[in-house]
Amino acid sequence: MNKSILFKNRPKGKPALSDFEITEIEKPSPKDGEILLKTKYISVDPYLRGRMRDEESYIPPFELNKPIESMLVAEVIESNNKDFKTEDVVSGMLKWELFQTHTGENLNKIDTNLAKPSAYLGILGLTGLTAHLALKHIGKPEKGETLVVSGAAGAVGSVAGQIGKIKGCRVVGIAGSDEKIDHIKEKFGYDEGINYKTTENMQKAIEKNCPDGVDVYFDNVGGETLDAVMMNINRFARIINCGAISIYNEKGVPTGPRLEGIMIKKSALMQGFLVRNHFDEFKSSIKELAGWLNEGKLKYDETIVKGFDETPQAFLDLFEGKNTGKMVVEI
C-alpha cells in the first residue's frame, strides 16, 4: 500500500487540515535509471506556507490536487540506477508519499555515521545551513557585538544563536514561552531571552537586554518583533530577513511602521536570505557545522512526530509554536 498527501485548497489565512487530503495510491515501480525510495523522515517547515500561495516566487507554488513536497530522508529499496544501491540513505526535495520513484538527480547521499538521519533535515540540513550561511554572508557577527535572534528556540534560530556564541557575541533570543527561554539559555548558551508573549513593551525589553544596542539581528519572524528590534539597532547594524512567520498567515497586505528613516539614520543593512542561492557552499558549510557538532559546540533539538498521516497536523502546529527545534515526521 502507498499513500500520498495532496494539496487540496489554497488557504486564505491560517492553513487547516481541510487544505490537505491523504489518499491511497499505487506503489510505483522504478523504470530504467530510476530508484524506488521509502520515506523515513519528512521535514515540515514554515516556508511551505509561501508555496501555498498562487504567486510567482523563488520556487513555483504547489499545484492543487498534486502532492506537497519538502525535504525528506528516504532509503533506496530498489535501484535501476548505477549511482545508487539499496540501503543508501538520501535527502532531497521529495513528495509527501510513502513510496516514490526518482531519477536520483539532486538527491544527496547522507552519512549516517556522522549524525543520525533526521539531523540531515535540521542541523546538517537546510536549517543549519541557513543559520550558518546567513550569518556568514549578511550578519557577519564580530567578537563583542550583540546578536539578537527571533524564533530563538526554533530550528534555524537555535543554530544561529550558538554560532553567535562561537563567534564571541552577546546573544539575546526572542521566543514564545518561559520554557523556551529557559531552554535556550540552558541548552544553547543564550545570554538572555525575552518571552514576546508575556512582554508588554518589546522595544524596552530589547533595550534592557541589549545595553550596547543591537549589531546583528537574525530575524525569523518579521512583523512587530522586527519593528521593536529596529528601534534598538546600532550604526552599521546588519538585519537578516530570514523568515517572517508572524505575517505569513495575514490576509491582505500586512502593514507596519516605515523603516527607511531608521535605515538611513543608522546606515543599516537589511538583506533577504534564501539558502538555495548558496548551493555551492553546502558541502563546506556542512563540514564546518559537523565539526562544531562533534566538538560539542553545537546542540540541537528535534520535535519528532510519528506517523505519515500526522504530517499535515505537524505542519499546522508550527504556526502555534508547538515545536522545539526542528519539526520532523518519522514514518
Place this chain on the structure above:
Amino acid sequence: MNKSILFKNRPKGKPALSDFEITEIEKPSPKDGEILLKTKYISVDPYLRGRMRDEESYIPPFELNKPIESMLVAEVIESNNKDFKTEDVVSGMLKWELFQTHTGENLNKIDTNLAKPSAYLGILGLTGLTAHLALKHIGKPEKGETLVVSGAAGAVGSVAGQIGKIKGCRVVGIAGSDEKIDHIKEKFGYDEGINYKTTENMQKAIEKNCPDGVDVYFDNVGGETLDAVMMNINRFARIINCGAISIYNEKGVPTGPRLEGIMIKKSALMQGFLVRNHFDEFKSSIKELAGWLNEGKLKYDETIVKGFDETPQAFLDLFEGKNTGKMVVEI
C-alpha cells in the same frame, strides 16, 4: 553689520518661517589661530529637517536659539592662521551667518578653476559625493541592468541617473512634474520618466517602464514610492535608502506595507547611506566626478536664490519641490 539665522522652534509637521529668526549680531574678530569668513553660498538640504528633531541621530540636533548650520562656501577675509590666506575660498559645515570666525578645522579649500564655487555645494559637494559613493558601495549598477531613481530631478538624483547611464544601465526617473520629466530625459539622459503626481498607479507605471524589472533603486523619497518600486524588484535587487523626504514631515510614526516578505522572496539588499561615513573617499570621488564633468558626461542644475534673508524660505521650498537640482542661496 552681521546677521545670523537662529533656530527658534521645533516644527511638528512641515517647518514654517516662524521656526526661524533672522537677527542682527556683532561682526566677530578672529583670535590667534582663527580666520574670519565671509559667506558666499549657503546649501539648503532636506536632511536639515532631521536635525530639527530633538532626538539622537548621526549628527546632534539643532539647539533652539542657536544658528542653523549647513554646508557653506565662504571666503577668507582675514587670517590669523598660517594654513589660510585672504581670498582663499573654503567649503565646510558652517553657521548661517554673514560673517563668522573659525579655527579652520575640517574646512576644505576649493579650486575655483576646476568648477565654480557653488558646484562645491552640489555636484562636487555632498550631493554629488552621495550619488557617486552610494552607487559605488550599495547600488553597484551593472551594464544592462535597470536603475530607478526617485527625486530624479533633484541634486542627488540627477547625478545618480547620469552615473547609471555612464555604467550602461537603463535609467528610469521619478519626479513631480511633466517639466521635470522632460528635463531629466533631455538634459540628464534618463531613458524614461514617471510623474508621480499625475500617475494613479505607480506600481503599474514602474512595471511598464521597467519591462525587465528593477535591479537598483536609488531612493531619495521613501514612502509610497518606495512601496511601488519594491513590488517590481528583481532577485538580488539593491535598494539604497538615501533619503525619505516624503515622510520627514509626517507627524507620528509613518506606516506602510511591510517589506520583509518581498526582501526574502527576492534576496534583496536594502541599505541606509550616509555620505559622512565615507570621508576617506571624498578626494578620489571628487576627482572622478570632476573628470566626468570635464568630459561633458555629467551635467547639473542649480536653483540659485539670492539674498541671505531668503535662506529659510529656500529651505521650505525644498519640500514643495520648487527647486530643480541643487538649491543654493547666494549672498
